[in-house]
Amino acid sequence: MSAVEQHHQKLQHFFKTEIVKASQAGDFSPCNGCNAKPTLTDLATIPQFNMPTSTIPLAIWSLALLFLISFGLAIITKRRVTQIGLADAQQVVV
Structure with a gap:
């Protein structure tokens, strides 16, 4: 979530500065029908979100823990079925 919040702040800063630049250059006037038209070069400069790779080891450990719990339950179940x-x-002699 912190990575998402940081990206959100980067986007806010990016768009604020770009709107100010466009307004100062006379290219952006939202009150007159919003005639600003982004180009592909403008879109290429938008900050991109990069997911941190630290979540992959966490997923592996979670899967390993789930496997161990499942294996333990399978052993307990086999013992109980064998006892039955x-x-x-x-x-039974009466």
Whole structure:
């Protein structure tokens, strides 16, 4: 979330400065029908969002933990099923 907030601040700063530049050059007048038209070169200068790569190891550790929990539950289940099978196989003498 901090990366998203930083990118949002960069975008706000970028657009504020670009609007001021365009207004000072007479290229931007929103009160007269908003005749500002961005070009491809203008769009290429917009700050791009880059996702931090630190979330990938976190995902790997989460998956490893999920696998270990699943493996543990499978072992417990196998033991319980084996115990039930052994109990059914025993003869009860009355």
